[in-house]
Amino acid sequence: MKTHVKALVVGGGAVGAGIAYHLARAGWSDVMLLERDELTAGSTWHAAGLLPLFNMSYATSHIHDYSVKFYKTLEEETGLNAGFSVVGNLRMAQTQARMDEYMLYASTAETVGIPYEWLTPAQIKERWPLVHTDDLQGAIFHPTDGYINPADVTQAMAKGARQRGVEIVRKWQVDGYEWTGSEWKVTITKMVEKGGNLVPSEEQQVITAEHVVTATGNHAQRTAKLLGIKMPAIPVEHQFIVTEPDPALVEYRKTYGEHPVLRDADAKWYVREERGGWILGPYEEGAPARFEYGVPDSFRADLFPLDLERIEEEYMSMIHRIPTTEPLGLKDDFNGPICYTPDGNPLVGPAPGLRNMWLAEGFSFGITAAGGTGYYLAQMMVEGEAEIDMASLDPKRFGSWMTTEYAARKNEESYAHVFILHHPDEEREACRPLRTGPAYDRQKAEGAQFGVVNGFERPNYYGPKDAPSNFDHDARSFRRGGWWQFAKDEAQAIRETAGLIDATAFAKHVITGPGAEAFLDWFTTNKLPKPGRINLTYALTEAGTTRAEYTIVRETPDHWVLISSGAQHAYDRDFLLKAIEDKEPEFGRINVEDWTTRYGAFALAGPKARDILKEIIKDADPDTALSNKRFPWLSCRNIELGMCPVVAVRVAYTGELGWELHHPIEFQNYLWDLLVEAGAKHGMKLVGARAQNWLRQEKSYRAFGNELGRDATPLEAGLDRFVDLSKDFHGKQAMTDKGIRSKCVTVLIDGPEDADPWGREALYDGDTKVGRLTSGGYSVAFGKSVGMGYVRPDLAQPGQKLKVKMFDKLWDVEVTEDSPFDPKNERIRVDG
Incomplete structure (x- = not known):
């Protein structure tokens, strides 16, 4: 056994084998x-x-697509058959809402290049006569899909890895990790058989590794404890049953060949062939989380007792869908642990707070993801970044506030939601409300319907004050749901009068110290603001792509506030702290304070915003306190609103005259009441995040996680004005070396009358796919759908005519100038 390696992969399941191979x-x-x-x-x-x-x-679509293609190549390379049965995957729909979901997914699939077919109930019955189709609306069929033998594909990847020089060592357990400042010292213990259990022996060794990847599956909680981090990867029971052979299926195969995988999403199950019979795998309500605090030493390749009562409804629905299964007995059953995360996506990327420690944990569909995870994680480790934006899978998307109880309950919910309709405006209910600002109860009383950002409750829109508890659930749709008119009215109010938005979830970091200015100048792309001013700027990856977006507020010469996305709080903080640790010896002492939960933030915007603030500002001359002369655009001031001290920033994400009002959190209810009372006489409305999202697209304001990410540079995003090429900054050379591979554009869309894009749709020039949307919504200014996305650079000119795929049809799209609404920013700069 080697004692020093470049990379140590911990975990020998499909995911670990895929990573080692790649x-x-x-x-x-x-x-x-x-x-x-x-x-x-x-x-x-x-x-x-x-x-x-x-x-x-x-990102996950790319990972799964790569895996499916990669597994088909393994036998030629290794001589081992991976057991891939390419039988196709038929995903059936009982309702039109489910077909709408499939059509939204299909457009996303086109952006990745995944093939599919649409089938009517009659076509399903003709091709697969065993399926009962009378109550179906239709189906989507993936001809390149199917199923694979998990053990065979793992062994094939392991053999391929060995052929490429990887050493695979079994029966050794990691019992300690120590970072020396340049590499990891990993203490491992020999495991031995004892009474049918696998137990540690007294034999230990230390392996040093430049990089470590953990792919420990059900043992993720033990891994987290060894590393001193939090990780919401906890297993949930998943049971499936195997029937006795079905004579009708055996007869079917003589004529048609092997049956495709069936998924009846509305019935919450999948079914596939298994030696002449069927495997039924349900995703039922009530499946419990297991091993919240670690896997017992006695648990190896073991299973839990089957709970047939829990899956009775799904079992009966299988009989309804495949009537020939009714007389069949059960041949076998499985009920084992499968890891989940609160949002159902795995944790792939750098571990929070640690150097050269990489996580690949929480895979609920680990066989599907194993090959693609290995491919893209290897790119991140070897090249510095993957070719696709992996931020949506980053382990730091769950902050340090997350507890074991939270993860377990959310993972149970995630399991039960595998086949629930996944509306783009979906908001899941478990563990809520959890993190709330002081004004939460006031907002709820006004009809606020909340979404969650990093655990924080944030109003998405304001519905009726007397709305029933299920109002938001029933208002969801793949088209213009019941919430749409409320969001439209809110957006209209900001364009015509004023709106008040709760932005408390913003991440806020205060930077001070003698090295702060030099560090921030190196860390970010834009010129630094002068005291009393602000700017928008970006931090880059080593590969020159966008890693973070910050509004820098410079209150005084040596006091800087970095404001970034609330959803990216832990993600941005980790990146910032690691960069400071690297550069502090060069630049001098740099202090960081996290003010995220110390300060709340309200955004007041609209033509009447100044009039509202004049009502409550305490100043020797309130009529001029908010004028352009005393309080110009893109500046900050310490002001007093009534008895509340406020750091006011003259900026608005909606593109209107406006201010962000940052206040000590203990003053929030007082300030809320003050603003609501003052705003009432000026027609101010309470506004949620959905209306704000529409308005920012009218101004071509890019959003992190949508237009901004690790797969595009700020120059490709069209943010040249925020990049100062006259100075040296982190990632500059890599950014310029990349050139312009695609270009971010804003588009206006003549789409269906009852729907807007969600930002997941493919863009076409004629019949040729040329890009994709990254955001979408409705424009109150133009009376039609609006979107943002990326296209080939030659198609990014205003006036370019394109098409967008929505609900399996192509709709007319026109590329507009940047900031189609108020392109000269006259409304933002208006004096008064």
Whole structure:
């Protein structure tokens, strides 16, 4: 066994094998994979082996698509058959809402290049006569999909890894990690058989590794404790049953060949062939989380008792859908742990707070994701960044406030939601409300319907004050749902009078110290603001793409506030702290304070915003206190609103005259009441995040996680005015070397009368796919749909005519000038 390696992969399931293989293929020859038991001994051995391409996440869709294509190449390379049955995947719909979901997904699939077909009930019955179709609306069929043998594909990847120089070591368990400042010292213990259990022996070794990747599956909580971090990867029970052979299926195969995988999403199950019978895998309500605090030493390749009562409804619906299964007995059953995360997506990327420690945990569809995770994670580790934006899978998307209880309950919900309609405006209910600002109860009393940002409750829109508890759930749709008119009225108010938005969830970091100015100048792309001013700026990855967006507020010469996305709080903080740690020896002492929960923020915007603030500002001359002369655009001032001290920033994400009002959190209810009372006489409305999202698109304001991410540079995003090429900054050379591969544009859309894009749709020039939307919504200024996205640079000129795919049809699109609403910013700069 080696004692020093370039990379140590911990965990010998499908995911670990896929990572080891791809690290070696990417050029790292000195790689070791360590497994505490046998390869595939975790969830891999009892996985059903399905390879579902259906996914609403752009990054996960790429991962799954790569895996499906990669697995088909393994036998030629390794001589081992991975057991891939390319039988296709038929995803059926009982309702039109489900078909709408499939059509939104299909457009997303087109942006990745995943093939699919649409089928009517009659076509389904003709091709697969065993399926009962009378109550179906239709289906989407993936012809390249199917199922695979989990053990076989893992062994094939392991053999491919060995052929590329990877050392695979079994029966050794990691018992300690220590970072020396340049590498990891990993203490490992030999595991031995004792009474049918696997127990640690007294034999230990230390392996040093430049990089460590953990792919420990059900043991993720133990891994988190060893690393001293939090990780919301906790297993949930998943059971599936195997029927006795079905004579009708055996007869069917003589004529038609192997049956495709069936998914009846409205019935919450999948079904596939298994040796002449069927496997039924339900995703039922009530499946419990297991091993919240670690896997017992006695649990190896074990299973839990089956709970047939829990899946009775799904079992009966299988009989309804495949009537020939009714007389069949049960041949086998499985009920094993499969890891989940609160949002159902895995944790892939750098571990929070640690150097050269990479996580690949929380895979609920680990067989599907194993190959693609290895491919893209290897890119991140070897090249510095992946070719797609992996931020949506980053482990730091869950902040340090997250607890074990929260993760367990959310993971149970995530499991039960596998086949629930995934509306783009979906808001899941478990563990809520949890993090609330002081004004939460006041907002709720006004009809606020909340969404969650980093655990914080934030108004999405304001519905009726007397709305029933299920109002928002019933208002959701893939088209213009019941919430749409409320959001439209709110957006209209900001354009015509004024609106008040709760922006408390913003991440806020205060930077001080003698090295602060030099550090921030190196860390960000834009010129630094002068005291009393602000600017918008970006921090880049090593690859020159966009890693973070900040509004820098410079209150005094040596006091800087970095404001960034609330959803990215832990993500941005980790990046900032690591950069400071690297550069402090060069620039001098740099202090960081996290003010995220110390200060709330309200955004007041609209033509009447200044009039409202004049009502309550305490100043020797309130009529001029907010004028352009005393309080110009893109400046900040310490002001007093009634008895509340406020750091006011003259900026508005909606593109109207406006201010962000940052206030000590203990003053929030007082300030809220003050603003609501003053605003009432000027027609101010309370406004949620959805209306704000529409308005910012009318101004071509890019959003992090949509237009901004690790797959595009600020120059490709069209943010040249925020990039000062006359100075040196982190990632500058890599950014300029990339050139312009695609270009961010704003488009106006003549789409369907009852729907707007969600920002996941493919863009076409004729019949040629040329880009994709990253945001979408409705424009009150133009009376039609609006969107933002990326296209080929030659198609980014204003006036360019394109098409967008929505509900399986192509609709007319025109590229507009940047900031089509008020392009000269006259409304923002208006004096008074």
